[in-house]
Amino acid sequence: MAVSDSTSSTVVDVVGVVLAGGIGSRLYPASRGHRPKQFLSLFGDRSFLTRTVDRLRGVTDTILILTRDAFAETVREQVSDVTVITEPVGRDTGPAALYATHYVEETYGDDAVVLLAPSDHVVGAAFDTAVRRMSAVAMNTNRLVTLGVAPTRPETGYGYIEPAATINSINGLNDNAVSWKSIQSFHEKPEVETAKKYIEAGHYWNAGIFAWRPAVFNTVAADSPLAPLQTALQNNTSESVADVFAASDSQSVDRAIFEQSEATAVVPTDMMWDDIGTWDAFDRLATQDELITENINTQTASAEDEHSDTTTREETVTVGDVEVEMIDSTDNIIVGNGSHISTVGVSGLIIVTWNDRTLVVNKDDAQSVRELVSRLRESGLF
Amino acid sequence: MAVSDSTSSTVVDVVGVVLAGGIGSRLYPASRGHRPKQFLSLFGDRSFLTRTVDRLRGVTDTILILTRDAFAETVREQVSDVTVITEPVGRDTGPAALYATHYVEETYGDDAVVLLAPSDHVVGAAFDTAVRRMSAVAMNTNRLVTLGVAPTRPETGYGYIEPAATINSINGLNDNAVSWKSIQSFHEKPEVETAKKYIEAGHYWNAGIFAWRPAVFNTVAADSPLAPLQTALQNNTSESVADVFAASDSQSVDRAIFEQSEATAVVPTDMMWDDIGTWDAFDRLATQDELITENINTQTASAEDEHSDTTTREETVTVGDVEVEMIDSTDNIIVGNGSHISTVGVSGLIIVTWNDRTLVVNKDDAQSVRELVSRLRESGLF
Numbered sequence: 001m002a003v004s005d006s007t008s009s010t011v012v013d014v015v016g017v018v019l020a021g022g023i024g025s026r027l028y029p030a031s032r033g034h035r036p037k038q039f040l041s042l043f044g045d046r047s048f049l050t051r052t053v054d055r056l057r058g059v060t061d062t063i064l065i066l067t068r069d070a071f072a073e074t075v076r077e078q079v080s081d082v083t084v085i086t087e088p089v090g091r092d093t094g095p096a097a098l099y100a101t102h103y104v105e106e107t108y109g110d111d112a113v114v115l116l117a118p119s120d121h122v123v124g125a126a127f128d129t130a131v132r133r134m135s136a137v138a139m140n141t142n143r144l145v146t147l148g149v150a151p152t153r154p155e156t157g158y159g160y161i162e163p164a165a166t167i168n169s170i171n172g173l174n175d176n177a178v179s180w181k182s183i184q185s186f187h188e189k190p191e192v193e194t195a196k197k198y199i200e201a202g203h204y205w206n207a208g209i210f211a212w213r214p215a216v217f218n219t220v221a222a223d224s225p226l227a228p229l230q231t232a233l234q235n236n237t238s239e240s241v242a243d244v245f246a247a248s249d250s251q252s253v254d255r256a257i258f259e260q261s262e263a264t265a266v267v268p269t270d271m272m273w274d275d276i277g278t279w280d281a282f283d284r285l286a287t288q289d290e291l292i293t294e295n296i297n298t299q300t301a302s303a304e305d306e307h308s309d310t311t312t313r314e315e316t317v318t319v320g321d322v323e324v325e326m327i328d329s330t331d332n333i334i335v336g337n338g339s340h341i342s343t344v345g346v347s348g349l350i351i352v353t354w355n356d357r358t359l360v361v362n363k364d365d366a367q368s369v370r371e372l373v374s375r376l377r378e379s380g381l382f
Numbered sequence: 383m384a385v386s387d388s389t390s391s392t393v394v395d396v397v398g399v400v401l402a403g404g405i406g407s408r409l410y411p412a413s414r415g416h417r418p419k420q421f422l423s424l425f426g427d428r429s430f431l432t433r434t435v436d437r438l439r440g441v442t443d444t445i446l447i448l449t450r451d452a453f454a455e456t457v458r459e460q461v462s463d464v465t466v467i468t469e470p471v472g473r474d475t476g477p478a479a480l481y482a483t484h485y486v487e488e489t490y491g492d493d494a495v496v497l498l499a500p501s502d503h504v505v506g507a508a509f510d511t512a513v514r515r516m517s518a519v520a521m522n523t524n525r526l527v528t529l530g531v532a533p534t535r536p537e538t539g540y541g542y543i544e545p546a547a548t549i550n551s552i553n554g555l556n557d558n559a560v561s562w563k564s565i566q567s568f569h570e571k572p573e574v575e576t577a578k579k580y581i582e583a584g585h586y587w588n589a590g591i592f593a594w595r596p597a598v599f600n601t602v603a604a605d606s607p608l609a610p611l612q613t614a615l616q617n618n619t620s621e622s623v624a625d626v627f628a629a630s631d632s633q634s635v636d637r638a639i640f641e642q643s644e645a646t647a648v649v650p651t652d653m654m655w656d657d658i659g660t661w662d663a664f665d666r667l668a669t670q671d672e673l674i675t676e677n678i679n680t681q682t683a684s685a686e687d688e689h690s691d692t693t694t695r696e697e698t699v700t701v702g703d704v705e706v707e708m709i710d711s712t713d714n715i716i717v718g719n720g721s722h723i724s725t726v727g728v729s730g731l732i733i734v735t736w737n738d739r740t741l742v743v744n745k746d747d748a749q750s751v752r753e754l755v756s757r758l759r760e761s762g763l764f
Binding site for chain 2 (some may be wrong): 110340344359368
């Protein structure tokens with residue numbers, strides 16, 4: 001879509017930049033070193049990446065995918081009609097955002113809006129409206145814009161955005177008012193009690209979806225930890241870019257840029273959003289009516305014992321292409337790709353088979369899959 | 383080996399008859415409808431069947447394998463130099479024993495000793511001596527002989543043999559005395575308290591290993607539920623044999639023959655023996671020094687929490703060709719064929735992957751795999 005600039009009456013491009021260089025290791029063994037999360041098709045035919053790009057087609061004028069060299073071929077196979085650019089090395093979203101913003105500025109000019117989005121999250125239908133609003137705010141306020149998702153639970157795995165109290169408004173698409181707030185601060189993964197307080201105080205989840213104009217971004221970057229990389233990009237020698245990129249600290253764009261600036265804005269939304277970071281996320285997704293949940297099903301074991309523990313959920317959630325036979329089994333998550341999995345007398349487990357790999361993990365330990373993967377990586381087995 | 387008949391001074395053949403028509407369904411998914419337990423190689427290169435036959439080579443003069451048509455080809459692949467006969471239909475060990483005895487009598491004469499053994503059990507090195515003793519008693523006493531294994535635990539899954547108090551003796555191989563007792567009664571799978579009493583009373587486990595001369599067996603069979611099948615076999619028309627076989631009740635040889643006779647004997651042994659009926663048997667086998675335990679290993683997870691529950695065993699037993707990575711996991715049994723299995727935070731589970739099938743079962747429910755298999759069979763998936 002084109003966004004009209006209410007101050008200058010010019011029409012500018014919104015360039016969707018999809019970050020597709022990550023791994024998503026906690027979805028092992030579906031995710032692997034050579035097959036990161038964004039390439040997985042857990043919900044039907046289309047991968048996370050393909051779904052992300054298809055979503056952005058309706059609300060951006062052009063789309064770039066930023067990934068790493070090792071994944072570029074797979075990206076092109078999954079999304080053949082979109083420009084793919086590769087970063088020299090993975091250093092989290094901060095350097096990646098600068099790298100992509102520089103590319104957008106060079107290619108589409110300084111009036112473009114960069115709309116940065118992860119490639120491996122699940123979002124609801126309200127995404128379209130949310131992105132249009134973010135783009136309008138980025139175009140018309142000279143601010144760095146982030147999306148603030150209304151929390152639905154005291155999640156400890158997400159970052160939170162603390163907004164200012166004042167509600168601002170601009171005219172957006174079709175002259176509908178778009179509300180935004182300036183940002184007081186970002187809070188990383190809190191304890192559960194703190195998360196509850198954040199929710200009461202009206203904080204938002206940080207979904208990692210951002211919008212800005214290159215000039216606004218670059219002004220902040222020049223006075224940020226990303227300044228050396230910015231200089232290298234402006235001097236435009238690919239060798240020094242690679243060197244400086246490699247020498248950069250890994251840091252998020254929230255920390256490296258947004259926290260350095262007073263000129264930030266959050267656009268609130270109540271859209272459904274989940275980063276599906278860990279396997280236990282599928283318990284939530286199975287109950288999301290809004291979501292396209294092809295290949296996510298619930299199934300109840302025919303138990304002989306009727307006196308089952310009422311504090312556990314009866315259903316088992318199955319994900320992907322998997323046939324399941326269960327006896328006296330409740331409250332499990334079972335995942336496979338062309339697998340046949342049987343369970344007898346087990347509860348509260350996540351069971352994943354993917355090609356030649358199998359994982360059995362207690363639901364309470366879904367986060368520890370990261371530790372498992374780091375061990376496998378040490379052995380060259382990830 | 384040849385057994386000398388002390389009464390007639392003739393030398394007779396001991397014919398090993400290996401029963402290989404069963405399924406062993408509780409070792410699913412390693413065992414499947416087309417790949418029953420006796421064909422599995424869980425301990426290295428050789429299958430249960432191959433190990434059984436190799437064991438018998440040293441203590442019998444010739445070996446027959448009795449199986450069903452569907453398995454005959456696989457039997458010949460695994461044991462190419464042994465005669466394979468097939469029964470018309472599976473009806474437990476009673477009809478099979480009669481069928482095999484008739485074949486032995488026709489082929490090797492009435493002076494042979496039939497030594498009947500299952501093809502899917504694990505036994506210790508004392509097997510050789512035990513079989514020689516059984517054969518000697520069968521040759522010299524005109525009795526139906528069974529092997530009585532000294533119990534090592536109050537197992538509820540086995541049958542027990544109650545012997546008479548009197549100890550009898552004959553001269554066996556090399557004039558060593560061989561002790562035997564007559565049998566009071568057979569007791570099927572008892573409750574655990576009853577099993578404890580059986581052990582105190584000096585009962586033996588019934589390992590399903592038997593010896594007899596055809597004439598002794600036939601005399602009892604003529605007045606047993608197997609009489610119609612015996613008549614059909616003697617009349618020697620294959621069609622009527624198949625019909626009568628199919629019309630026979632499924633019943634064990636202990637019940638159909640031994641319990642019909644006063645002329646029975648048990649030869650006691652303290653050899654190691656296990657029928658490995660269910661996956662949890664591997665907890666026992668892992669601690670059996672006597673056994674050739676290639677491909678059975680124990681492994682302890684490196685847990686971050688040192689305060690683990692001291693009532694559970696720390697070790698996980700791995701069986702077969704399986705690589706394992708564990709975090710905070712204890713007391714599991716993990717089985718695979720070329721598999722890589724990871725666990726996080728789980729205890730007391732049996733996890734088996736075999737080709738495209740996976741099973742996760744609570745150790746306490748290992749017996750219920752039978753129920754699982756009966757469901758899979760109904761769906762044509764076993």
